Amino acid sequence: MKEQNKYDDLESFFRSQLKDDKISQDTWNEPPEFVFDNAIEAIDEPKEKRRGILWIFSGLIIFGFSLLFLNLNSRLNQINTEIAEIKTSKTKESINSTLENASRLSSIDISEPQSHNDLHNSTSELSKSENGITNEQFQNANSTSKQSRVFDARNQNLTILSKEKSITVSKKETPKAASSAMTANAQSNNPFLTVEKLRILDISPIKVETNNFLFSEFKNLISGDRDGEISEPAWSLWFALGPNYTSYRMKPVSTTSSTKLSRYQDLERGTSVDLGLTRKINSKWNAYTKFSWLKSNTISQFNSKLQSADIIQIQDVGDMESIDMRPSSNTPLTSNSFDATMTTDSFMVDQMNCVVDSEESLSFLALELGLERVIWEGPKLKLSAQVGGATKFNISARQESDFKVYENTKMKFWSNQQRDIKDEINDWSFDLLGGLILDYNINRTSSIVLNTNYRRGISALNGNHKSVNQKSYTNILQVGIGLRKSF
């Protein structure tokens, strides 16, 4: 009777018997040595997940810097072009002004040329005009950029070559200097200096060529067919919202239990929000990066037959009227276990049928990098094709299940369960993608964008559960509509 009372207060009995100080150091609770060794090994192992993320972010950083350098290079080209134009214009004005002023001088002392530098000196002297055209201005004009001077002795032309312009200064034919080169030894304050023999023959435009150190090999790509001018906006930011359709293709489902997949909705629908940044490379090609949030639901139904072997243990319950048990079904991503309360009479049957409807809700963040190419462009519409790669990070995974279990009328219960299954799913995967983008231009800098792309997961969204084929792929068709703003 005393013993009977002891077990009546079962909770206290177990608590007292399983206190820490009652846990003896015995063989039954001696963990195997490999447990600690394996733990240390796992601690020492580099975390592949982190390594993968590191690689991805390194790639993104490199891509970002590439875009920055491309943009910087393009800006430098643009600035250089503008500077060159300003300086060329200034050169022309300076020389014309100098010659105009010098034409009033009364004399010029012509002598045999000593060297090309003499001619340069002469023209420099000429710049010392009365109207304030300073030597410095003329030097500026002459030294707009890297120049070379070519003296054509036969025609008595001096051609000053610069990157921006070619300037030809010629001496009029004179009997004395017909066969000689000219050196104009001008005296700025000499009222008799004549410069009639000098005139500007031509200032012809030269195609701008810059030699920026950054990505000079891309200069043609950057300048494209626009002769060095980037007149259109180089960047565009766009936002799109739309549905996505996902096929996980995660068959086969486990054969380790008697649970069988009876229906699997292969094509799932979800929602995507995209924020993209596009950089124009040239008139045809763009580079882009896109940040997306994707949500999708998978719906599946399983038909489970609980064999008598599964319930044999419960026969030990004696006179209990009912008992809870927890059969489970494998979904594409995880395992569905559920509580079922059954009357003990049910144990007499050989098998029971359970139908499990499972819905799993998944959310991802995706980072995408790729290239776009314009394949057709009209006055209002533009169609582009895109190719790229994307990495997806699973940010949430919930299981929202509705269990229905039927076995005659003796089984009762089934509940809706909601549980977080994020830990059971690999955090990230990599997709290749291709797609089409249709832009409808509202004005020069704004357009409505319709984007559709197909993604194929390489390292697919794999559940850790053994029901999932680890080599399976995900297929996602994504459609979005939104706005693009260029700047």
Next chain:
Amino acid sequence: MNLNVNIERLAKGDKKAFKDIYEYHKHKWYSICLRYQASRDDANESLQNSLIKIFNKIALFDKNKGDFGGWAYRIIVNENLQLLRKKDTRVRYTENAIEDFHIFPEDESKNNPSAKELTKMIQKLPEGYRNVFNLYVLEGLTHNEISNELNISVGTSKSQLSKAKRMLRNKLEQIYTS
């Protein structure tokens, strides 16, 4: 063994200190895992994962907020629950059915079941019963807390506890009072 010194060394990543701490606690820690898991394989896996977490999270341990034993205990219990949620319980449940449920008392404890025997009895409970019993009786959680922890209703928690106790009592009476 100076536990505080070893914990400080562990916080710096000293694996020798970790080994010392483990040697000191391993029986208690493994007993917890055995209570929650139905097989030794699962208990091994659970203890291994727990050790990794203890090592990686030792920096978060604040000795002013409690002792190391209690802190590690919570990590081990949480890890066990997490592992149970991940497992295909039905498969293991079936495997259990193959093992014998009968517990034979050791001679010297004929009328006083040892911790080993009690642990084995808990281990042999159906999983739902075992979890609720462990959390309510041995961890001291309320039914509300258990319902949150296991994603079950309060009613289910109460029902499973009641049935677990009944099952254990029947077993104890059957073995030790006969």
